[in-house]
Amino acid sequence: MTDPTARRAPRRSTGLPRGFRFRRFSLRLLSLLLGLLFAALATTYLVVSRANADTAQQHARTNVELAARAVRSAIKQRLDFLARSADLMGRDDALKTVLRASDPATLATLLQSFTRRVAAPVIVLYDDNGRLLASSQGALDTENSGPFSELIRSAIEKDLIENSGFSYLKDELHVLIVVPLYAPHPNIFGWFGLAFPIDREFGLSVRETTGVELTYLSIANPDRPRLLATTLPASAITPIARAVAAADRDRPSTEIIDLLDDRYVSLISFQDMLAAPPIALVLQRPLSPELASARELENYLLLTSLAALAAATLLALGIARGVSQPVQQLAAHTRVIAAGDYATRINLDRVDELGQLADAMNTMSTGLAERDQVRDLLDKNVSPEVAAQLMRDGSALGGEEREVTILFADLRGFTTLSEKLPAPDLLALLNRYLDRMSTAIEREGGVIDKFIGDAIMALFGAPVAQGDGPVRALAAARGMEHALIGLNAELAAEGRPPLALGIGVNTARVVAGNIGSHRRLNYSVIGDGVNVAARLQALTRNADYRTNIITSAATLAACRGAFPAGAGGMAVPPRPLGMVALKGRAGLVEIFAVE
Amino acid sequence: MPRFPLRSLLAVCAWALAWAAATTPLAAGTVITNVKDAKGQPVADAVVSLVALDPSVPVPAVAAADPVVITQQGQEFAPYVNVIAVGTRVSFPNHDKIHHQVYSLSKTKPFELPLYGPGVTQTVLFDRPGVVSLGCNIHDWMAAYIVVLETPWSAKTAVAGVASVTNLAPGRYRLDVWHPRLAGESHREIVVPSGDAPPQTISITLKADRRIRRAPEGAGGGYK
Numbered sequence: 001m002t003d004p005t006a007r008r009a010p011r012r013s014t015g016l017p018r019g020f021r022f023r024r025f026s027l028r029l030l031s032l033l034l035g036l037l038f039a040a041l042a043t044t045y046l047v048v049s050r051a052n053a054d055t056a057q058q059h060a061r062t063n064v065e066l067a068a069r070a071v072r073s074a075i076k077q078r079l080d081f082l083a084r085s086a087d088l089m090g091r092d093d094a095l096k097t098v099l100r101a102s103d104p105a106t107l108a109t110l111l112q113s114f115t116r117r118v119a120a121p122v123i124v125l126y127d128d129n130g131r132l133l134a135s136s137q138g139a140l141d142t143e144n145s146g147p148f149s150e151l152i153r154s155a156i157e158k159d160l161i162e163n164s165g166f167s168y169l170k171d172e173l174h175v176l177i178v179v180p181l182y183a184p185h186p187n188i189f190g191w192f193g194l195a196f197p198i199d200r201e202f203g204l205s206v207r208e209t210t211g212v213e214l215t216y217l218s219i220a221n222p223d224r225p226r227l228l229a230t231t232l233p234a235s236a237i238t239p240i241a242r243a244v245a246a247a248d249r250d251r252p253s254t255e256i257i258d259l260l261d262d263r264y265v266s267l268i269s270f271q272d273m274l275a276a277p278p279i280a281l282v283l284q285r286p287l288s289p290e291l292a293s294a295r296e297l298e299n300y301l302l303l304t305s306l307a308a309l310a311a312a313t314l315l316a317l318g319i320a321r322g323v324s325q326p327v328q329q330l331a332a333h334t335r336v337i338a339a340g341d342y343a344t345r346i347n348l349d350r351v352d353e354l355g356q357l358a359d360a361m362n363t364m365s366t367g368l369a370e371r372d373q374v375r376d377l378l379d380k381n382v383s384p385e386v387a388a389q390l391m392r393d394g395s396a397l398g399g400e401e402r403e404v405t406i407l408f409a410d411l412r413g414f415t416t417l418s419e420k421l422p423a424p425d426l427l428a429l430l431n432r433y434l435d436r437m438s439t440a441i442e443r444e445g446g447v448i449d450k451f452i453g454d455a456i457m458a459l460f461g462a463p464v465a466q467g468d469g470p471v472r473a474l475a476a477a478r479g480m481e482h483a484l485i486g487l488n489a490e491l492a493a494e495g496r497p498p499l500a501l502g503i504g505v506n507t508a509r510v511v512a513g514n515i516g517s518h519r520r521l522n523y524s525v526i527g528d529g530v531n532v533a534a535r536l537q538a539l540t541r542n543a544d545y546r547t548n549i550i551t552s553a554a555t556l557a558a559c560r561g562a563f564p565a566g567a568g569g570m571a572v573p574p575r576p577l578g579m580v581a582l583k584g585r586a587g588l589v590e591i592f593a594v595e
Numbered sequence: 596m597p598r599f600p601l602r603s604l605l606a607v608c609a610w611a612l613a614w615a616a617a618t619t620p621l622a623a624g625t626v627i628t629n630v631k632d633a634k635g636q637p638v639a640d641a642v643v644s645l646v647a648l649d650p651s652v653p654v655p656a657v658a659a660a661d662p663v664v665i666t667q668q669g670q671e672f673a674p675y676v677n678v679i680a681v682g683t684r685v686s687f688p689n690h691d692k693i694h695h696q697v698y699s700l701s702k703t704k705p706f707e708l709p710l711y712g713p714g715v716t717q718t719v720l721f722d723r724p725g726v727v728s729l730g731c732n733i734h735d736w737m738a739a740y741i742v743v744l745e746t747p748w749s750a751k752t753a754v755a756g757v758a759s760v761t762n763l764a765p766g767r768y769r770l771d772v773w774h775p776r777l778a779g780e781s782h783r784e785i786v787v788p789s790g791d792a793p794p795q796t797i798s799i800t801l802k803a804d805r806r807i808r809r810a811p812e813g814a815g816g817g818y819k
Contacts, residue, residue: 099700183698184729186807
């Protein structure tokens with residue numbers, strides 16, 4: 001059964017892998033910077049380390065190759081020395097005397113003397129036919145000094161004046177040389193055979209001059225490799241023998257052998273033997289001393305890399321902080337602005353893009369504050385819808401002439417009432433009244449221009465043009481009257497005397513705009529039509545008219561016959577009240593009662 | 596260097612003599628042998644000897660001659676190669692102003708003439724056939740050979756490489772050639788007719804010349 005979810009594609013497939021998406025800019029910058037630096041440093045370290053390893057191997061290789069020459073040279077020098085010694089021995093008068101005496105025992109003792117004189121551990125003497133005459137070592141008889149005979153035979157065959165080779169003497173590895181005994185020169189009477197052992201001491205002398213470990217090894221029996229001479233502990237034989245067994249017999253080869261907790265660059269060559277299978281010469285140089293200086297460099301590099309990483313971390317954090325901190329400040333400031341605080345200014349004290357952003361935000365705050373002021377202004381005067389519309393259009397705040405319907409409402413008998421009531425109660429009552437009236441006006445889309453004590457001035461068709469402003473104004477007037485009835489019922493219930501009002505409505509072309517000082521502006525309208533509305537309101541006090549609402553013919557004309565519904569839900573046509581002269585105005589105005 | 600023209604002159608003379616010997620009819624029984632090396636160059640100091648193979652050939656008795664003289668002069672033996680009959684005495688006069696010590700380790704005649712001074716002559720009897728290598732214990736470069744022969748018919752080649760053996764009765768002979776540097780052996784069977792035998796030309800292979808060359812006087816280094 002396969003898990004059905006196993007094949008499902010990952011839910012999120014954003015561009016960046018999950019591990020590389022960071023919430024914080026600083027982390028992102030840090031990871032980027034450190035990542036790049038780490039990659040560069042790691043590459044450098046690896047390259048240097050690799051180059052060092054190569055150099056060390058090359059060094060070790062050169063060393064072992066030099067050591068191979070040193071070994072050859074050391075053997076050749078010793079052979080040369082032995083050859084010269086043999087030459088001197090051959091010129092010895094006593095030797096000739098003893099040879100004439102034909103006394104092998106005496107001859108053997110003479111050869112023993114020679115071993116001391118020329119520091120050759122083994123000296124044998126053969127006649128010119130390769131027959132053993134005497135030996136400095138009793139144990140060396142005809143049988144086991146065979147390698148000398150072989151050397152002599154091939155020397156005679158090839159007419160050589162000396163001949164040398166590797167062989168076993170009494171089972172120990174030796175280098176042998178045969179040199180003629182002349183009597184006189186160049187008449188060959190017989191042959192000297194001399195030999196020196198290739199042993200640990202020889203290896204140590206090579207190591208002393210070359211710093212290279214030397215091992216002679218016989219793998220004639222592959223199962224039981226035989227250590228002939230070595231400067232290394234005997235335990236090293238197994239890995240060396242394994243490498244030797246795999247090595248090329250025909251030419252020297254270089255291998256790296258792991259042994260004794262180190263890696264050894266090993267030069268393996270094979271040495272022919274007299275009457276025996278070839279033996280291996282292994283010259284080895286451990287890599288660790290070659291790498292020692294490189295290690296120092298690598299450690300130094302590692303240390304500087306770590307320091308650079310640490311410095312880069314601090315730097316990246318610093319840069320990130322330098323960016324993220326002001327960004328956070330800006331974000332915080334944005335929240336401050338969002339909360340409505342336009343007075344606070346942000347000061348980043350920098351000239352870069354972030355500084356420009358801060359400046360822009362400050363400019364924005366200033367703009368918002370100004371706009372807010374205007375909005376505040378409007379909010380007090382107009383309904384929120386009108387305010388919003390104004391904010392959208394942004395017009396109508398300058399001075400302009402337009403047709404506006406002005407509604408004036410006044411509380412009757414407020415002066416006497418104010419004398420009867422204590423101030424708090426009076427104000428509470430007034431505000432209660434104004435509140436009801438305002439509601440009625442705004443319900444019809446009117447804009448409260450101002451409260452003048454207990455009087456209300458409201459506008460229809462300004463600051464936002466309304467096609468049906470006059471109708472709305474008359475409807476508002478009726479609504480106010482109706483609202484007052486409701487208020488009066490409440491007042492009666494409270495045991496208070498009822499209130500009465502008078503409303504004047506006039507439509508005229510007036511000047512609309514912000515009026516006031518630099519510090520205090522008010523949107524309002526001015527003009528004769530405003531006075532007319534106020535005068536019409538005053539006319540309601542005239543009991544003869546028997547109405548609370550008086551409007552002008554201009555308003556009715558503007559209604560174009562569309563009368564708003566009355567209290568009973570039916571449109572009652574206005575009752576003409578005739579022509580009146582208004583104070584401060586030439587000519588007559590035709591007025592109507594709205595019921 | 597001044598010896599070189601002299602040597603050339605000698606060579607010419609020797610060649611002329613040999614030519615004369617080869618062309619001039621001799622009394623009966625002479626074998627003229629030309630000894631050459633592998634390169635065809637004449638070989639001097641080669642010993643040519645004949646041994647009669649037919650029992651019928653009469654072998655004349657070897658006359659016990661006066662002592663053969665090998666001098667020591669200028670720290671050299673002279674002559675270098677000597678051919679003597681068995682039973683010949685050889686005297687070794689020292690004509691130098693220094694001492695010499697003549698010796699031989701050869702099995703034919705091992706001997707030693709202990710250090711002896713100027714003007715002294717020592718004599719040694721060579722009573723067995725064979726080759727004797729002579730040396731001087733003091734002077735490594737001094738060397739000479741004595742070829743002791745039983746046969747009466749022998750001669751030594753001169754510089755021209757020609758040796759002439761006379762007084763041969765007709766018959767079969769073994770012609771032996773020996774030289775200090777001879778590689779191997781050189782034998783040839785020849786027939787001597789009544790009268791002169793045809794000249795023999797024998798090629799021998801010589802080993803490398805390993806005689807010690809004396810360093811020039813005053814070079815301070817003895818020899819090489």
